[in-house]
Amino acid sequence: MAYKIGLVLDEERLKLIKGTELEKEIKDLFGGTLKMIEVEVTEEQAKILMQLFPRVRIDARGFVEETPVAFRKALYRSLINHRSKKDALEAILKDDKLLNEIKEMASKEDEYIPPP
Amino acid sequence: MNGMKLIINNPPPYGGKLVNNIDKKEQELKGSPVYDIKPEIDRKSGAPIRNVYREIMSICYGFFSPLDRFMTKEDVDSVLKYRRLPDGYIFPFPIIFDADKEKIKSMQLKEGDRLYLRLKGKPFAYIDVDEMWDFDPADLAVKTFGTPEKNSDALKKPLDEKHPGFSIYRNMSGFAIAGKVFIINEPKFKDPYSRFWYPPERSREEFLRRKWRTVIAHQTRNVPHTGHEHLMKEAAFMGDVEPCRGILVNAIVGAKRIGDFVDEAILEGHEAVNKYGYIKPERHMVSFTLWDMRYGAPLESLLHGIIRQNMGCTHHMFGRDHAAAGDYFDPYSTQELWINGLPSYGFDAPPYDVEKGLEIRPVNMQEFFYCPRCNEITYSETCGHSEAQRFSGSFVRGLIAEGVKPPSVIFRPEVYSAIVKWWRVFGYPFVNKKYLMQKEDELEVEVG
Structure with missing residues (x-):
C-alpha cells in the first residue's frame, strides 16, 4: 500500500516551486487556504521512516504524519534539487549522513520550538 | 395512545446512587500506617x-x-x-x-x-x-x-x-x-483545571440550572478542530423531540503521551469554541475527568458511558476508532458494541439493552471533512461528492510544529491562540519529556 507525505507550502516555499515542473503538482486545500505537494511513500519507505523517527504514524487518511520538522525541511530542499517527488524522498533515505543530521536536529525539536 | 414515550430526561446515576466518599471528619494520621x-x-x-x-x-x-x-x-x-x-x-x-x-x-x-x-x-x-x-x-x-x-x-x-x-x-x-x-x-485544582471541575453531583446541578434535560457527551483528549466542532453540532441533533439541549465536553485528563496536546490547551481550546460563539455557551460546557486512559476502544467506551451517565448525560457520541491507540482494535468495534453488542466481551446486546445496563444512548457518527464542491465541512454519510479533503489531529499538529497557522476553515483562530498561550508557557506546543515529567511531578492539584 502506498502512503503520502503532505508537504505544506508557505509563501517562501511556493516561490521556489513556481515556474518549475513541480508547479502542476501543487494541490489547493480547504478552499485555497493551504497549498501542498503530496509525496508518495512506499510501504517499505514508511517502515524506514517509522524506525528512524519513533513518533511517525500513518493517520486515517493514509498520510505519514508526525515526521520531524527537520525531515520535512530536508524533503522540501531535496524536492527543489531533484525536481522529482520520487527522487527527492529516495535521495534522503539513501543519505546516512543527512539522516543522522536530521535525527540530531529532531532530538532538539522535542525540547523547544519557538512560539509564534 | 400507544404508550410511546418520546421525552427523555437526565438518567439516574449508574447503580442508582452517586458514590460520595469524602470523609471530612477523618484527619488523624498519627500512629497509623x-x-x-x-x-x-x-x-x-x-x-x-x-x-x-x-x-x-x-x-x-x-x-x-x-x-x-x-x-x-x-x-x-x-x-x-x-x-x-x-x-x-x-x-x-x-x-x-x-x-x-x-x-x-x-x-x-x-x-x-x-x-x-x-x-x-x-x-x-x-x-x-x-x-x-x-x-x-x-x-x-x-x-x-x-x-x-x-x-x-x-x-x-x-x-x-x-x-x-x-x-x-x-x-x-x-x-x-x-x-x-x-x-x-x-485537593484544590490549579488553574485552568479548577474552572472545568464538574464532578457528577456538580454537573447534575449545573444541568438543572441550565435546564439541560437532554445532554450529549463529547469525549476528548484533543484540541478541537472544526471536524470535532461539526461532530458536536450534528450529533447534538439526536435528542428526543428536539435536539439535545446541551453538549458536555468531557476531557480525559491524565498521564500524557509524547506528542499529545497539553491538557491545559485542550481544555482552553474547547472553551474557546463556546467563548467565541462557534457553539453558544448556553449550549456547550467543558469539563474533565481524571483518568489515565487505557485506550481500550470498546472497553473504554463502556467506562465513558458510565462516567457520562453519572454526570447526567442522556447521549454519548462515538466516532470511528473511539479511544484507541495504534491499530490493535477494529476501528468500528466501539460502534458495533453500541449497536449490536460484542459477545466476546460478554455483551450479546448493546450496553443499554442488557440487565443492569446503562441508560445513556449512543450516537454513532462517521466522518467530517472539507468538501471543495460544497465549499464547507461536510458529513461523509450525506455529502454526495467524492473530493473529500480530510484533516486529522496529527495533520494539524504537523502544521503547528512547522510554524504554519492552520487555516480557520479547519481550525478556529481562537483555538490556535489557546495553543500558543500554553506553548509560550511550556516552550513547546505539545507534550514533550519535560512537560510529562513536570506534570506527573506537580499533578493537576495542590494538596493543603
Whole structure:
C-alpha cells in the first residue's frame, strides 16, 4: 500500500516551486487556504521512516504524519534539487549522513520550538 | 395512545446512587500506617504512565459509581470474565491499588486496618483494607484487553507494551490492596483545571440550572478542530423531540503521551469554541475527568458511558476508532458494541439493552471533512461528492510544529491562540519529556 507525505507550502516555499515542473503538482486545500505537494511513500519507505523517527504514524487518511520538522525541511530542499517527488524522498533515505543530521536536529525539536 | 414515550430526561446515576466518599471528619494520621502515592513508571522508558490518585479522585467523587473501592480479587475476576462487578453492574477495567509489597509488609498492615495515603507528602485519603492479594501483571494486562483469538469481534492483533493501556497493567507491582477508599483532604485544582471541575453531583446541578434535560457527551483528549466542532453540532441533533439541549465536553485528563496536546490547551481550546460563539455557551460546557486512559476502544467506551451517565448525560457520541491507540482494535468495534453488542466481551446486546445496563444512548457518527464542491465541512454519510479533503489531529499538529497557522476553515483562530498561550508557557506546543515529567511531578492539584 502506498502512503503520502503532505508537504505544506508557505509563501517562501511556493516561490521556489513556481515556474518549475513541480508547479502542476501543487494541490489547493480547504478552499485555497493551504497549498501542498503530496509525496508518495512506499510501504517499505514508511517502515524506514517509522524506525528512524519513533513518533511517525500513518493517520486515517493514509498520510505519514508526525515526521520531524527537520525531515520535512530536508524533503522540501531535496524536492527543489531533484525536481522529482520520487527522487527527492529516495535521495534522503539513501543519505546516512543527512539522516543522522536530521535525527540530531529532531532530538532538539522535542525540547523547544519557538512560539509564534 | 400507544404508550410511546418520546421525552427523555437526565438518567439516574449508574447503580442508582452517586458514590460520595469524602470523609471530612477523618484527619488523624498519627500512629497509623501511611503510604505515599507515587507515579507508576514504565520500566523500559522511565516515563510516568499513571498516578493512582486520579483513580481515587474519580471513585470518591462518583465518576465511577457504583464502584466505591479498589477491587478485590473476586471483583477483578468478575470484571475480566463478565465485564461486570459481582453485583451485576457493568465495569470494563480492573481498578487496582497496587503497592510496594515490601513497604506494606514492613508496616505489618493487615486486613481490617485503615491505610492512610499521602499525596505530595500531604494527607489525602485512606483505604479500609478488605483484602491484600498478589497478581501477575503480565497475565492481568493480557486478560484486561483480551486476545485476537478470544475477542475476534474487536481485536485485530495482540496488545503489547507499545500500547499505553497494556503498559499500565504490565508495569503494576503485582501486589494489590483492596477496599473502600475515602478522600480526607480535598485537593484544590490549579488553574485552568479548577474552572472545568464538574464532578457528577456538580454537573447534575449545573444541568438543572441550565435546564439541560437532554445532554450529549463529547469525549476528548484533543484540541478541537472544526471536524470535532461539526461532530458536536450534528450529533447534538439526536435528542428526543428536539435536539439535545446541551453538549458536555468531557476531557480525559491524565498521564500524557509524547506528542499529545497539553491538557491545559485542550481544555482552553474547547472553551474557546463556546467563548467565541462557534457553539453558544448556553449550549456547550467543558469539563474533565481524571483518568489515565487505557485506550481500550470498546472497553473504554463502556467506562465513558458510565462516567457520562453519572454526570447526567442522556447521549454519548462515538466516532470511528473511539479511544484507541495504534491499530490493535477494529476501528468500528466501539460502534458495533453500541449497536449490536460484542459477545466476546460478554455483551450479546448493546450496553443499554442488557440487565443492569446503562441508560445513556449512543450516537454513532462517521466522518467530517472539507468538501471543495460544497465549499464547507461536510458529513461523509450525506455529502454526495467524492473530493473529500480530510484533516486529522496529527495533520494539524504537523502544521503547528512547522510554524504554519492552520487555516480557520479547519481550525478556529481562537483555538490556535489557546495553543500558543500554553506553548509560550511550556516552550513547546505539545507534550514533550519535560512537560510529562513536570506534570506527573506537580499533578493537576495542590494538596493543603
